Amino acid sequence: MNRLSKDDRSQMSRDYFQSLDKEKLVEVAGNLHAFAVEQLERLEQNSNNSSRPPSSDSPFLKEAAEFDCGKTQTANQHKHLTDTEDLESEKVEEKQKQKSIAQGFGKRLPSAELRLTPGKQPGARGMWRTTPLVPKITIPHYPENCAACNAELTITSDNKPYMGYYVLELEKQESGVEVICQLHHYYSATCECGHHTKALPGFGYVSVVSGRSKDLQLQEYGLVGPMLVSFIASLAVRYRMSRPKIQEFLLEWVSVELSIGTLDRCIREAGIACAPVVKQLLCELQAAEVIHIDETPWYEKGKLCWLWVAITNTIAVYHIGSRRKEELLHLISSAFIGWLVTDGYGAYSSYEKRQHCLAHLIRKAIALTQVVNKEASDLGQWLLEELRELIQTLSSGDGDNSDDPVPGRLYRVCLLGRAAEHPKLKALAQEILRDWDAVVAFVYHPGLPPTNNEAERALRHAVIARRISYGTRTSEGSLAYCSLLSVIETCRLRKVDPWYYIAQVIALGRKGILPPLISVAL
Ligand SMILES: [Zn+2]
Incomplete structure (x- = not known):
């Protein structure tokens, strides 16, 4: 059978079917049936039943499927519990499980329930450095004042350090980079008052996640220096490298x-250190004149979340949360009195000073020009031309001096579209009419951008990262990722080197000092 082309389908109408005798009609119906089945099967394709990648699965269906899975699992459990025989075998299984965990082979067992937390399993063999580190320079730390009486302390040459540790730090050379090993020595001194004062490594913010064996603390006592942490964070977030790839890259x-584990800790430390900067950026954001805002699906431990971005000429802030309206308040507080540029998503509709992104509408109009229905595609074409002209007359700056200005013409096409039968055409016309003031806001407010391209571009990087990494795993990971994205993107907008700035933020964060704001390069 020949596949029915678009042209073939557009020729088939009720009149055509009525003109056919029974035999022909059955033949045509057969062809149409085969075509419909083929399309339906293609619609139902996903990563489970075809070679499509998991990233092409609908994020909405994924969540529903997981919910179903949970239900069937509990149903199965119920069935099991009513059966005493099964109960016995379960007990035996449970014993075997415990035994093998005790032996440290928990990871090798195939059962899904046995999978514990990610990373090193309890009982697994530890790993040690095969060759000791050789320090290139020694950095001494002396106590300056007596902790008891504040008197200035003098260090005598026979003082011995009471503790020391190695730090690997990255140094940017004129060409290339070098990682050097520093030895930090900490001294103590005795005051005239008799009090012994010790110099101590600095420490700062502690990030707590419930159920974790060790909390993440920003502190100077650690193997990786601030610039190397910044470098590792750049490999992970900017260059989207996996942890094992970064490990391989650094070694080779x-x-x-x-x-x-150390690499993962570095990436999260960089993010957590940047979090206070993002708080300051959020405050600055409220004074902006125009904010572009957009959102895209994101996963946190497989759960469907949304990654939001709010971006201006000099500030970019990312946030991971739900798609509810309240999340918007996290980015845009009631103090904000400027303009929002958004897509047609309903959560924005209550905000009055708003520009509806024309690029979204144009894309929908282009899709309309390609539909089978002739009336709908003609009206779609007209709508598309009016939308494009609306942008063009404004960007050329000579204004619309004709007797019939574009907004009026666009409005009339939409009225025609709303009366049409075609569902997609009707929906687009209704979307424009319902949000009319926001669609044409830029006509009456010069300087207001008609499209939301800035926000969409700002999300591109994260969308690719989501397809590679499948999102984040904890709320701490989400916060770290968003904070790093916000600081990197803001630095780029302000033409500041983000990696030096982040290294500076980490170095201060490890002392418990709040970082300086990102300056605007002249
Ligand atoms: Zn003293």
Whole structure:
């Protein structure tokens, strides 16, 4: 059978079917049936039943499927519990499970329930550095004042350090980079009053996640220096490299051996250190004249969340949360009195000073020009031309001096579209008419951008990262990722080197000092 082309389908109408005799009609119906089945099967394709990648699955269906899974699992459990025989075998299984965990082979067992937390399993063998680190420079830390009486302390040459640790730090050379090993020595001194004062490594904010064995603390006492942390964060967030790839890269190119756990800790530390900067950026955001805002699906431990972005000429703030209206308040507080540029999503509709993104409408109009129905595609074409002209007359700056200005013409096409039968045409016309003031706001407010391209561009990077990494796993990971994205993007908008700035933020954060704001380069 020949596949029915678009042209073939557009020729088939009720009149055509009525003109056919029974035999022909059955033949045509057969062809149409085969075509419909083929389309339906293609619609039902997903990553489970075809070679499509998981990223092409609908985020909405994914959540529903997980919910169903949970239900069937509990149903199965119920069935099991009513059966005493099964109960016995379960007990035996449980014993075997415990035994094998005790032996440290928990990871090897195939049962899904046995999978514990990600990373090193309890009982697994530890790993040690095979060759000791050789320090290139020694950095002494002396106590300056007596902790008891505040008197200035003098350090005598026979003082011995009471503790020391190694730090690997990245140094940017004129060309290339080098990772050097520093040895930090901490001294103590005795005051005339008799009090012994020790110099101590600095420490700052502690990030707590319930159920975790060790909390994340920003502190100077650690193996990885601020610039190297910044470098690792750049490989992970900006260059979207996985933890194992970063490990391989560091070992092969700069001869630095770090565990996956240390790398992960560095990336989160960089993000957590940047969080106070994002708070300041959020405050600055409220004074902006125009904010572009957009959202895209995101996963946190497989759960469907939304990644929001609010961006201006000099500020970009990212946030991971639900798609509810309240999340918007996290980015845009009641103090904001400027303009919002958004897509047609309903959560924005209550905000009055708003520009509806024309690029979204144009894309929908283009889709309309390609539909089978002739009337709908003609009206779609007209709508498309009016929308494009609306942008053009404004960007050329000579205004619309004709007797019939574009907004009026656009309005009339939409009225025609709303009266039409075609559902997509009707929906688009209704979308424009319902949000009319926001669609044409830029006509009456010069300087207001008609499209939301800035926000969409700002989300592109994260969308690709989501397809590679499948999102974040904890609320701490989400906060760290958003904070890093916000600082990197804001630095780029302000033409500041983000990696030096982030290293500075980490160095201060480890002392418990709030970082300086990102300056605007002249
Ligand atoms: Zn003293």
